[in-house]
Amino acid sequence: MIMKQKYITQFSKSDEYRKKIHDFIPGGAHTYSKGDDQFPQLSPAVITHGKGSHIWDVDGNEYIECLGGLASISLGHAYEPVVNRVIQELWKGNNFSRPSVIEMEMAEKFLDHLPGHDMIKFAKNGSTITTAAVKLARAYTGRKLVVRAVEHPFFSYDDWFIGSTDVKAGIPDEVSQLTVTFKADDLESLKQVFTQYPNQIACVIAEPEKFNPVTKEYLQQAIDFVHSQGAVWIMDEMITGYRSYFPGSMVKFGVIPDLATWGKGIANGFSFCCLTGKKEIMELGGIRKKEQEKLFLISTTHGGETCSIAAAIATTEEFQKHKVIEHNHALGKKYMNEANKMIEKHHLLHSVQILQFPWHVSLTYLDSDGNHSWKLRTLFHQEMIKRGILFQGIFCPHFSHTDNDLEQILNAFDEACNTYKKALEEGVEKYLVGAPIKPVFRKYI
Ligand SMILES: Cc1ncc(COP(=O)(O)O)c(C=O)c1O
Structure with a gap:
């Protein structure tokens, strides 16, 4: 049943919360x-x-949430098979002084789906995982520099990544200088950076599919080239994992990165992330090779927390049981098609653009000079939220999103386009309430 169109205007308790929370929590949130x-x-x-x-x-x-817990929700909130499995596990105890049997169960289950990857390491956050991948690559190659895809917005909260953004406070220049960039999905740009820093680059880290359609040929050539230069390819599947394909883009394209990093949707919102890779590199973090220098890979008190691992197992089983990927992609494609038609109907093609892909459809908002407009962005989101759609510019369909949800999202989209069009003609200020959204990566508050 489609919910009756409603206009949400009452945020008084939210406003009280907003006033107080920054006294307790810097930033008022944990992301x-x-x-x-x-x-x-x-x-x-x-x-x-x-x-x-x-x-x-x-x-x-009440809202339909479009980005499901920052894309960590792949099946749905309070999704019963996952919750039930977690509860069963909790009754057995949640953390012990030696590993739990569930760790090997998860390791085997996950690696089973990843040809070419032999070993796995768990953690609670994606940042811990990408940082561990970088550390391994540096140890394996004996080199210092990291190359990252410049357009890809986030890899880690650790210094090796944040030092390469505009938010450098607290990070020594010496560390920032160790990360350089290449143009995503561009072999020539990749080659250029290796020419610029010969024999210095330890690894390249990039998401496999972000904004541009890529091919197996590109990925294979990029990986082969990086290998020919003695460096390591890290594929960040944090968003594509359990979304672009099951389990992810590396299997979809049949390529084998040296290391892959996973998180977000693989445990339906529970805190379970993992690093997978080739034995020759992963084993550097082991304790079996007697003469090898010890590498402190990932070692966290909560990395083996059983309830999150149980959530990952239950999530994986649901993906095996149901056609989750097909469901999500069908919704994403329909959203892209219908939203595009609306943008066209409202003569907004020059200002609102839809970016790839059906599992993670994002919008960009341009002013009359073709520049990103934070005011227009904020206005569009305001109009969606007013209509009961919690919208951050991205629709990331999950298994609990229904056709009715989509219909409601699209109804709101149509009306939001209407107001947006008027704002373009009459001035955004007339329609936008409050301050515009600001970029996360900015030098000053
Ligand atoms: C592609 C990518 N890699 C890594 C991360 C870091 O994950 P986490 O926020 O769990 O530390 C994110 C988070 O948004 C991400 O999108």
Whole structure:
């Protein structure tokens, strides 16, 4: 049943929360992209609960959530088979002074789907995992430099990545200088950076599919080239894992990166991430080779937490049981098609653009000079949120999103385009309430 179109105007408890929370928590949240400066003023500040594809804020407003817990939700909120498996595991105890049997079960289950990858290491955050991959690559090659895809927005909160953004405070220049960039999905740019820094590059890290369509040929050539230069290819599957394909793009394209990093949707919102890779590199973090120098790879108190591993096992089994990828892609494609038609209908093709891919469809908002407009972005999100769609510019379909949800998202989209068009003609300020969203990666607050 489609919910009756409603206009959410009541955010008083959210406003109280917004006023207080920054006294307790720097940034007011534990991910910068959840922060107040990433949302319009007329938006929920805090969520009480979720079920399936819907969430509720502290004022009791209900929303369809488009980005499912920053893309960590792949099946749905409070998804029963996952919750039940977690509860069963919790009754057995959640953390022991030696590994739990569930660790090998998960290791075998995950690696089973990854031809060419022999070993796996768990952690709670994606950043821990990408940083571990970089450390391994440096140890394996004996080199210092990291090359990252310049357009790909985020790899880690650790210094090797953040030092290469505009938010460098607290990071020594010496560290920042160790990360350089190449143009994503561009072999020539990749070659140039290796020419510029001969025999210095330890690894290249990139998401396999982000904004441009890529081919197996490109990926294979890029990996082969990097190998010919004595460096390591790290494929960051944090977003593509359990989304572009099951388990991810490396299998979809039949290529074997040296290391791959996984997180987000693989445990349906639970804190389980992992690093997989070739034995010759991963084994550097082991304790079996007697004469080898010890490498402190990942060692965390909570890395073996059983309930999150159980969530990952249950999530994986649901992906094996149901056609989750097909469901998600079908919704994503329909959204892309219909949203494009609406953009065209409202004569907004020059200002609102839809970027790849059906599993992670993002919008970009351009002003009349073709520059990104934070004001227009904020206005569009404000208009979606007003209509019960918690929108951050990205629709990342998951298994609990329904056709009815999509219909409602599209109804809101149509109306949001209408207001957006008027704002372009009459001035954004007339329609936007409060300050515009700011980029996460900015030098000053
Ligand atoms: C591609 C990519 N890699 C790594 C990360 C870091 O993951 P986490 O936020 O779990 O540390 C993210 C998070 O957004 C990501 O999108």
